Amino acid sequence: MVQVQHRTDLQPGTEREIRTKIYNEMDHAYLTRWIQAPVLESLQLILASAIASAASLTAAERERIVATLMLIYHGLAVHDDIEEYTAREDERYRQLGVLAGVYYSSKYYRLLAEAGQIELMGSFARAIQAINEAKAELERDTSDFTMTPGRWLELQESIHGALLHALRRTYAADQPHWDDIVTHLVRAALYAKAWQEKPALPVTRTLANLTLWQQANSEERKWWKQLVAGKVSDLNRLLSLHVKYGTSSTLFQHAEDEIGTVEHAVLLADVPGLLEELRTVFDQLTEVRPIARLGEEA
Template sequence: MDGYVVPQLAKKNIQYDMIQKHTDLPSFPYSRSRLLYIFLNKHSTSSTDKISELYTLVTSLIQIGMDTHDLVDVGEEQIEMKKMRTRQLRVLAGDYFSSKFYHLLSQAGQIDTIHSLSHAISEVNRLKINLYMKMKKFKLSAEDYFQHCIDIKSQLYLIFTNYMDEMLQKQWPDILVSITKCELITEEIDKMNQIQIKDLRGSWAYWYILKQATSEEKEMLKKDSCNKSLIQSVLLKYNIKVKLHQMLENQWKDVSEKVNNIKNENIKNELEKIGQPFISYLSASKV
């Protein structure tokens, strides 16, 4: 599918000088979005290309908008003007990106899809609140945290199940969740390079260590501020990077088995392309 241009279309809708000057934006949800496009566009024609492109674009914009909101730091009561501007722009940018789907879908007469996505957004917000409440009370295992994140990341994309061919409807949820797991694990690996406690707390590693840690380590991890070298030593002690790479390897094997069960060769080939970033992570871990 060399004609896949959704990331470029999304870029046109989110690249504004004011936003780029004062804040960073989250990454484009490449894996989930391309996956959605290829499942919607099984029979590639000029008409299916356009509608699949539209659905994938608006879903990506909503996801970027919601991810932008997640970057807003609400922990500091008094912050300097530059950080305040960044916070304000993230809120406004998130609102703007998320609202673009109304405009794009209404122009195309896709009112039912607007309703479906609006409901999905509400569900994502409900799931996020549940997760944040459990995190605040420290009532969360690493497995629970991981599953909550999978549910949150896949919710928007699951609404398109009934838009697909009957055979693909059966395979879509399972493949989506499997790819989302790979995506989440690679994000967790990247987080290990950010060793401030506020960044670590929103990670699988934090909740895994909290379960295994000594009383002294637990006390340290529950504080709002913590010495970077101490955090790094705990990550090394519990072999977090190795465990994450093992998780990714096992998950990619699971995806590969699912891909082999798909009869459509075009979708198989596209899934292999989607998997290249994950394979690169695995290759890097063996160097």
């Protein structure tokens, strides 16, 4: 989703131990010769660690639960990279990419069973189902731009937030502010990523492009359909339309609004240290100005 520099001065021992456990579980003598272990998605790690810390769990339980969530998340993410592996000459990359994804995510059964976390096992299973259903919908007819930005966002929120919400419902259901923290921080990251991405050809169904389609007039939509069909190829016009409708500014403002909601929810939740840690996240979500790519001011 989005990578951030994770502060480690708040709980240094726990942080190092969780990361070490995750990479130890990902390690496989043969797989790692071909498939590099992923860079851990810091936003997932920060939120999962914070939710687990807010619950009445031992340090060992927190470590195992957070490691499990990260293994599932990256196991599912590896499957999204299969097209990249397929493009390589050696067929083993594709085959091992599939195996790596299964290897990472399947470990959650053992880790949670060993910890006696049967309820969370079921919650994660339902989250995995929701994630796969969201991915399937996003993959259906990718040349159709009539999907609303709101629906695209809902599907992406499922992909990047379902596991965190499963953890929240299991261990922090009596702390309602966590719902807002997870929902709006995931949404802020999605808006920030969309704002920072440079428009390119061929056009894909991104949040920026869906936002543009919703505002385009009939003549522009006619041209857009030709662009999607590959009948025309004009990156300059695509860029000019994004500038005309202020796509970057719109997405940037949405990201800032979501961050404001997260800040308010964290204050209400009264979680010591979390707001300070998230400041780094907020800064990185809004640090890249879009002027260089679209000529717009945020």
